[in-house]
Amino acid sequence: MADRRGFFRHGGALAWGLVSAVALTLGVSTVLLANTADVRYRRDVMRMAFNDNLEVLEDVRRQAGLAKDTLEQLLAANPVAGRTQPYIVVSIADHMLWYKSGDSTLYQAPVATGSGKVLEKQGGSWKFETPRGRLVVQSKDTMPAWVPPDWHFVEQATKRGLGLVRLQRGQSVPLGGGAAIAVAGSDVVKRLPDGTTVPLEATDGREIVANGNIVVPPFGTNQRRYKDVLGVARLNLGDGYALHGTNKPETIGQSVSHGCVRLRNEDIQQLYGMVALGTPVYIY
Structure with missing residues (x-):
């Protein structure tokens, strides 16, 4: 024990220098390892783009811990890219x-x-x-x-605490006082008691609402575009x-x-x- 204390007392500068050097080396190695992994991953994405190689695609997916997808179907359904053909890469994680x-x-x-x-x-x-x-x-x-899918109206109704009514051609939603919401040609309209029709407006966040319900326009109407x-x-x-x-x-x-x-x-x-x-x- 005395010899060890003497070593660190007389050669302390050298000893602590060696310890610091080892720690620094380990830190640099960790950073280099992380950077190397990132470079390798991006290289594999490049290989994926050039080769359209299913094995490479699956290997990249596994390394990244991505959710299971249908890469086989995607590759089978689309032509192979040439090495000179431009391509697009999208990183979900990096946006x-x-x-x-x-x-x-x-x-x-x-x-x-x-x-x-x-x-x-x-x-x-x-x-x-x-x-x-x-x-x-x-x-x-x-x-x-x-053209918003059905889930859009479900989502809007959920957010706003409203119900849903799916409007069909040939049907109407009563409004009271003899008025109603109906489909006329390519429009969802408000039909007045005298038979006059007024096209209604609809857009994202400003859907047609009647009697506490969001009215879902049928496909093919202007109000669903x-x-x-x-x-x-x-x-x-x-x-x-x-x-x-x-x-x-x-x-x-x-x-x-x-x-x-x-x-x-x-x-x-x-x-x-x-x-x-x-x-x-x-x-x-």
């Missing part, structure tokens, strides 16, 4: 999108992605998450209208998913969408002009 060609980034932008929340009401269950895997730009359009919600352009990925703009730019960078990848209008407008139909989209 970022890159439009790339080889190693070059042609454009990048922040995005909003699915919230991951689950809605269980009215006998239905919906999980609002962005799909992972390989998709393809199937079509694109400008100034798209949003919301303007401006999807921004100035949309790249459709199939199954109701898309890259699109927004009328709520403050949500970009967050997990708040119902599954689509949401961009600022200036970014989706730029991508609309750059991205061709058939472009692969890799979401991880």
Whole structure:
């Protein structure tokens, strides 16, 4: 014990220097290991884009701890990308999108992605998450209208403590005083006692309400087509998913969408002009 005390007393500077050096080396190694893992993961995403290799896709998915998806079906349903074909990569965790060609980034932008929340009401269950895997730009359009699915009205009714009434063609919702809500041609209208009809307005957050219920317009009516919600352009990925703009730019960078990848209008407008139909989209 005396020899040890003497060592640290007489050679203390050297001893503590060695201890500090070892600790510093361990710290640097930890940082390098983390950085190396991140670089390796991003490299694997690049390999995924170049090769369309199912084994690589599954390996990346397992390493990232991602939820199980249907990568086999996605790959089987879409053509293989050539090495020179531009492609899009979306990181759900980073809320970022890159439009790339080889190693070059042609454009990048922040995005909003699915919230991951689950809605269980009215006998239905919906999980609002962005799909992972390989998709393809199937079509694109400008100034798209949003046709809200049934879950939108269920969600709105839940938030506002209202009931739901699904309006069908040939039926009406009585309002009292002889008036009623009905469908006339392509519009949901208020029909007055004298037979006069007045088209009703509806948009996101301002749905048609009657007698304490949200009235769900039938598909094909103007009241089930919301303007401006999807921004100035949309790249459709199939199954109701898309890259699109927004009328709520403050949500970009967050997990708040119902599954689509949401961009600022200036970014989706730029991508609309750059991205061709058939472009692969890799979401991880």
